[in-house]
Amino acid sequence: MNEKKSINDVEVAGKRVFVRVDFNVPMEDGKITDDTRIRAALPTIKQLVDSGAKVILASHLGRPKGEVVEDMRLTAVGVRLAELLGKPVTKLDESIGDTVKHTVNAMADGDVVLLENVRFHKGEEKNDAQLAQQFAELAELYVNDAFGAAHRAHASTAGIANYLPAVSGLLLQKELDVLGKALSTPERPFTAIIGGSKVKDKIGVINHLLEKCDNLIIGGGLAYTFAKAKGFEIGNSLLEEDKIELAKEFMQKAKDKGVNFYTPIDTVVADKFSKDATIKVVDVDAIPADWMGLDIGPKTTELYAKVIKESKLIIWNGPMGVFEMDVFANGTKGVAQAMADTEGYTVIGGGDSAAAVEKFNVASKMDHISTGGGASLEFMEGKDLPGVTALNDK
Numbered sequence: 001m002n003e004k005k006s007i008n009d010v011e012v013a014g015k016r017v018f019v020r021v022d023f024n025v026p027m028e029d030g031k032i033t034d035d036t037r038i039r040a041a042l043p044t045i046k047q048l049v050d051s052g053a054k055v056i057l058a059s060h061l062g063r064p065k066g067e068v069v070e071d072m073r074l075t076a077v078g079v080r081l082a083e084l085l086g087k088p089v090t091k092l093d094e095s096i097g098d099t100v101k102h103t104v105n106a107m108a109d110g111d112v113v114l115l116e117n118v119r120f121h122k123g124e125e126k127n128d129a130q131l132a133q134q135f136a137e138l139a140e141l142y143v144n145d146a147f148g149a150a151h152r153a154h155a156s157t158a159g160i161a162n163y164l165p166a167v168s169g170l171l172l173q174k175e176l177d178v179l180g181k182a183l184s185t186p187e188r189p190f191t192a193i194i195g196g197s198k199v200k201d202k203i204g205v206i207n208h209l210l211e212k213c214d215n216l217i218i219g220g221g222l223a224y225t226f227a228k229a230k231g232f233e234i235g236n237s238l239l240e241e242d243k244i245e246l247a248k249e250f251m252q253k254a255k256d257k258g259v260n261f262y263t264p265i266d267t268v269v270a271d272k273f274s275k276d277a278t279i280k281v282v283d284v285d286a287i288p289a290d291w292m293g294l295d296i297g298p299k300t301t302e303l304y305a306k307v308i309k310e311s312k313l314i315i316w317n318g319p320m321g322v323f324e325m326d327v328f329a330n331g332t333k334g335v336a337q338a339m340a341d342t343e344g345y346t347v348i349g350g351g352d353s354a355a356a357v358e359k360f361n362v363a364s365k366m367d368h369i370s371t372g373g374g375a376s377l378e379f380m381e382g383k384d385l386p387g388v389t390a391l392n393d394k
């Protein structure tokens with residue numbers, strides 16, 4: 001991949017800079033429940049402020065589908081950002097138009113303005129050229145620091161780069177550096193752990209990582225399609241019938257490439273999908289009919305922990321079981337703990353795995369927690385990210 005210019009490669013003093021961030025934070029009753037993504041953007045914002053730029057921030061929040069949705073305004077985000085920055089943030093109720101133009105033209109060096117949710121405009125997700133130009137007119141430089149949305153080709157993540165010099169922010173650059181280096185020159189043994197619910201969502205990443213890693217560990221709901229492919233009965237566990245052949249192909253590819261392919265050897269089964277279910281631990285070849293596998297078992301957890309501890313680089317995407325329910329959280333917890341204990345370099349691929357290391361209080365022990373779930377997955381599939389491709393080469 002070509003190296004992209006960053007804010008360290010351009011002059012920003014006195015310039016109006018349109019910075020696309022990913023402030024798509026979880027909210028409950030109008031309150032932010034996790035401000036990780038806001039904190040992650042601070043280094044870029046601070047550096048621009050300290051360098052005398054006029055910082056115009058833009059983000060989406062949720063999926064308002066081109067309509068104004070009151071609950072999806074960025075007002076609470078603006079308040080939180082001002083607290084974290086320790087300076088005022090002017091939050092506007094629009095992201096384009098005369099009021100916005102007027103406000104940004106009156107900014108002093110070092111000022112920070114936060115625009116309204118860009119997805120209130122239909123053109124955002126359509127990557128509409130007219131909307132992209134309206135964003136571009138506000139500024140003299142475009143900075144993309146929204147790694148979490150870099151897999152989207154939208155007006156504020158990609159289209160705008162057609163009309164302004166376009167560079168990456170520090171967060172985007174760091175994400176690309178860590179994930180890029182891990183995949184191009186991994187320290188070995190390199191272990192990839194793939195969990196979550198569906199094989200369908202992880203086909204690309206498993207396929208790509210099989211080219212790169214030494215150990216591939218499978219857990220979560222998708223493990224049962226692999227168990228079925230190995231010829232075991234899996235009761236009522238998650239099964240993607242149409243992916244059984246593919247699962248077989250993956251296991252054959254691993255063999256051909258000399259990759260150790262680990263699937264669960266035992267599993268926690270339940271008589272229903274509920275925290276009040278009756279549960280027991282069985283070997284993977286002994287799942288009773290009418291029961292469903294909802295977590296990896298203790299022998300599997302121990303095996304996976306051993307592999308993790310013997311690895312120099314570990315990338316983890318997707319939980320080992322239904323970790324939202326405590327009775328099915330032990331496998332995910334055990335993997336999280338092994339990630340905390342290993343001396344290897346640990347990378348969490350966003351999404352539910354990031355939530356899991358938070359839940360089990362080991363987030364601070366990880367070397368890198370990606371701010372993008374979908375984006376890090378697509379990157380690990382070897383796909384180009386439109387929000388990155390759009391930026392200027394060095």
Ligand SMILES: Nc1ncnc2c1ncn2[C@@H]1O[C@H](COP(=O)(O)OP(=O)(O)O)[C@@H](O)[C@H]1O
Pocket residue numbers: 195196197198201219220221222238293294295317318319320321322323324350351352353373
């Ligand atoms: N054995 C299982 N059966 C059903 N669902 C599972 C199982 N193991 C994990 N899950 C669910 O998978 C979900 C996460 O899947 P997914 O969205 O694919 O992962 P990620 O967000 O990490 O990419 C979690 O909500 C978890 O409860």
Ligand SMILES: O=C(OP(=O)(O)O)[C@H](O)COP(=O)(O)O
Pocket residue numbers: 022024062063148149152350351371372373374375
């Ligand atoms: O939260 C996000 O994605 P993620 O949950 O996959 O990390 C990003 O902000 C992208 O949002 P989108 O999936 O609505 O485009």
